[in-house]
Amino acid sequence: xxxxxxxxxxxxxxxxxxxxxxxxxxxxxxxxxxxxxxxxxxxxxxxxxxxxxxxxxxxxxxxxxxxxxxxxxxxxxxxxxxxxxxxxxxxxxxxxxxxxxxxxxxxxxxxxxxxxxxxxxxxxxxxxxxxxxxxxxxxxxxxxxxxxxxxxxx
Amino acid sequence: xxxxxxxxxxxxxxxxxxxxxxxxxxxxxxxxxxxxxxxxxxxxxxxxxxxxxxxxxxxxxxxxxxxxxxxxxxxxxxxxxxxxxxxxxxxxxxxxxxxxxxxxxxxxxxxxxxxxxxxxxxxxxxxxxxxxxxxxxxxxxxxxxxxxxxxxxx
Amino acid sequence: xxxxxxxxxxxxxxxxxxxxxxxxxxxxxxxxxxxxxxxxxxxxxxxxxxxxxxxxxxxxxxxxxxxxxxxxxxxxxxxxxxxxxxxxxxxxxxxxxxxxxxxxxxxxxxxxxxxxxxxxxxxxxxxxxxxxxxxxxxxxxxxxxxxxxxxxxx
Numbered sequence: 001x002x003x004x005x006x007x008x009x010x011x012x013x014x015x016x017x018x019x020x021x022x023x024x025x026x027x028x029x030x031x032x033x034x035x036x037x038x039x040x041x042x043x044x045x046x047x048x049x050x051x052x053x054x055x056x057x058x059x060x061x062x063x064x065x066x067x068x069x070x071x072x073x074x075x076x077x078x079x080x081x082x083x084x085x086x087x088x089x090x091x092x093x094x095x096x097x098x099x100x101x102x103x104x105x106x107x108x109x110x111x112x113x114x115x116x117x118x119x120x121x122x123x124x125x126x127x128x129x130x131x132x133x134x135x136x137x138x139x140x141x142x143x144x145x146x147x148x149x150x151x152x153x154x
Numbered sequence: 155x156x157x158x159x160x161x162x163x164x165x166x167x168x169x170x171x172x173x174x175x176x177x178x179x180x181x182x183x184x185x186x187x188x189x190x191x192x193x194x195x196x197x198x199x200x201x202x203x204x205x206x207x208x209x210x211x212x213x214x215x216x217x218x219x220x221x222x223x224x225x226x227x228x229x230x231x232x233x234x235x236x237x238x239x240x241x242x243x244x245x246x247x248x249x250x251x252x253x254x255x256x257x258x259x260x261x262x263x264x265x266x267x268x269x270x271x272x273x274x275x276x277x278x279x280x281x282x283x284x285x286x287x288x289x290x291x292x293x294x295x296x297x298x299x300x301x302x303x304x305x306x307x308x
Numbered sequence: 309x310x311x312x313x314x315x316x317x318x319x320x321x322x323x324x325x326x327x328x329x330x331x332x333x334x335x336x337x338x339x340x341x342x343x344x345x346x347x348x349x350x351x352x353x354x355x356x357x358x359x360x361x362x363x364x365x366x367x368x369x370x371x372x373x374x375x376x377x378x379x380x381x382x383x384x385x386x387x388x389x390x391x392x393x394x395x396x397x398x399x400x401x402x403x404x405x406x407x408x409x410x411x412x413x414x415x416x417x418x419x420x421x422x423x424x425x426x427x428x429x430x431x432x433x434x435x436x437x438x439x440x441x442x443x444x445x446x447x448x449x450x451x452x453x454x455x456x457x458x459x460x461x462x
Contacts, residue, residue: 004159005312012395016407019428019450041232078349080426080450082257082392082411084236087166099170103236103259103390105411105426111453113423115267118234118259120173142173142232145265158313195386236411238390241320253324257390257413269421272388272413274327296327296386299419 002096002125002132007086010125010132011100015081018153023068026153027061031126031133034058038154040141041119051138061153068151078107079116079152086123095135096125102139104154117154118142156250156279156286161240164279164286165254169235172307177222180307181215185280185287188212192308194295195273205292215307222305232261233270233306240277249289250279256293258308271308272296310404310433310440315394318433318440319408323389326461331376334461335369339434339441342366346462348449349427359446369461376459386415387424387460394431403443404433410447412462425462426450 010029017025030036039051055061084101091097099120106116117139124136139154164183171179184190193205209215238255245251253274260270271293278290293308318337325333338344347359363369392409399405407428414424425447432444447462 004163008393009312009396012393015392015409016395016428019409078450080409080411080428082236082390082409082426084169085162085166085239085393087170088163101169101173101234101236103234103257103411105423105450107426107450111451113426113451115259115269115423118236118261118267120170120234142234142259142261143265143267158317236390238323239316239320239393241324242317255323255327255388255390257388257411269413269423272390272415272421274324274388296388296413296415297419297421 001093002091002127004086004088006132007088007096007098007100007123007125011083011086011121015083019078019080021078023065023153026065027058029134030058030061030137031128031135032058034061034134035136035138036061036134036153037137038139038141040144042144044138044140052141064153071151076109077152080105080107081154083121094127096123098123098125102154119154155247156245156281158240158242160286161242161250161252161254161277161279165237165240165275169237173232173234175232177219177307180219181212183288184212184215184291185282185289186212188215188288189290189292190215190288190307191291192293192295194298196298198292198294206295218307225305230263231306234259234261235308237275248281250277252277252279256308273308309401310399310435312394312396314440315396315404315406315408315431315433319391319394319429323391327386327388329386331373331461334373335366337442338366338369338445339436339443340366342369342442343444343446344369344442344461345445346447346449348452350452352446352448360449372461379459384417385460388413388415389462391429402435404431406431406433410462427462 036055037051038053082103086098086100089097104117119141122138126135190209191205192207236257240252240254243251258271273295276292280289344363345359346361390411394406394408397405412425427449430446434443
């Protein structure tokens with residue numbers, strides 16, 4: 001049975017991988033066949049599937065991280081994810097659906113810190129060989145204004 | 155026995171109802187006879203009971219939501235609640251007292267995001283027909299400056 | 309066995325002590341022989357042990373609080389800690405190692421609220437007479453710019 005605590009632990013490890021610059025670990029939180037999107041609340045309400053960022057396999061997520069390293073984005077800013085308690089909507093031994101609120105601060109090279117994005121992860125988890133993985137994560141941002149610096153994963 | 159995880163789950167659902175604009179669900183998180191207040195730390199220390207917002211029944215909370223819909227506040231801004239882990243001070247099978255820190259971001263129609271309010275929920279929970287409900291929630295804001303836009307529930 | 313929930317509860321009480329101005333309770337969250345540091349991510353990466361703030365016993369933490377009271381810092385600002393879910397890296401019956409992300413807002417006397425610091429607590433916990441205590445807490449701030457107002461404990 002996938003439960004609240006296992007999703008909490010998953011999310012803690014997910015956020016730590018991004019925020020500690022262990023970006024290469026990030027794709028491994030997803031199933032091989034997966035869907036990762038960043039979109040906003042208005043697009044989501046209107047049923048626009050694409051979003052600001054879209055990937056439909058773990059391989060695409062790996063490509064994305066390789067591109068970020070190439071662009072050397074990390075030198076320019078860091079993120080800090082604060083995640084809320086997941087609202088578990090469905091859960092059994094094999095899969096779970098939950099929503100987890102997020103607030104992400106961006107810390108610039110100059111030291112300036114600001115709230116960069118808020119929203120909710122709409123997630124579908126699956127158990128694969130005893131390991132909890134994301135089959136789908138949609139980061140629905142509350143703000144409809146897309147920052148052109150949007151680069152690190154949410 | 156009301157425990158930490160049940161309060162965590164309650165709070166996750168409470169925040170999601172507000173932040174996803176399902177405001178009509180909000181009063182149902184409270185017992186019929188309840189007390190909901192928004193106040194600040196200085197007023198609370200001085201024992202001023204009233205606060206910025208005051209309601210003493212679920213019916214008053216329903217009226218408040220109806221008024222918000224009438225005023226069409228939702229078009230103008232959204233909230234995103236990030237809630238901390240509750241500090242459970244007392245708990246048995248029928249009731250619990252806890253304090254939960256909050257940070258609420260406000261997202262304006264323009265996309266601008268800011269930390270709108272921080273503080274702590276001082277709560278008393280009761281079990282009613284097997285369901286956890288708020289008998290009392292006091293949102294004690296850290297800032298003593300009341301924003302005139304204060305409108306959505308905290 | 310020290311588990312995720314016991315660390316969550318510990319952190320909730322720790323943050324509440326600071327944010328509710330019960331600063332005199334703060335040293336009691338640490339073992340008598342302990343290490344408390346505030347540093348930043350670049351210093352930590354470079355292995356600089358000292359940090360912005362350094363204490364290596366509970367007595368030093370008590371001195372620090374006494375000094376803060378003397379300086380009457382509390383009148384000038386408050387903090388609100390929002391802590392994430394701990395990532396438990398090692399745990400047995402006697403000790404645990406975990407990382408907990410934090411976001412701290414500062415609320416000035418004027419009511420102005422801002423994100424003051426983000427980062428991660430790198431912690432080592434120990435059980436002493438059945439009580440969970442910090443043997444080591446390093447608050448690793450994401451920003452390398454130290455605010456000269458840095459005063460209250462993180």
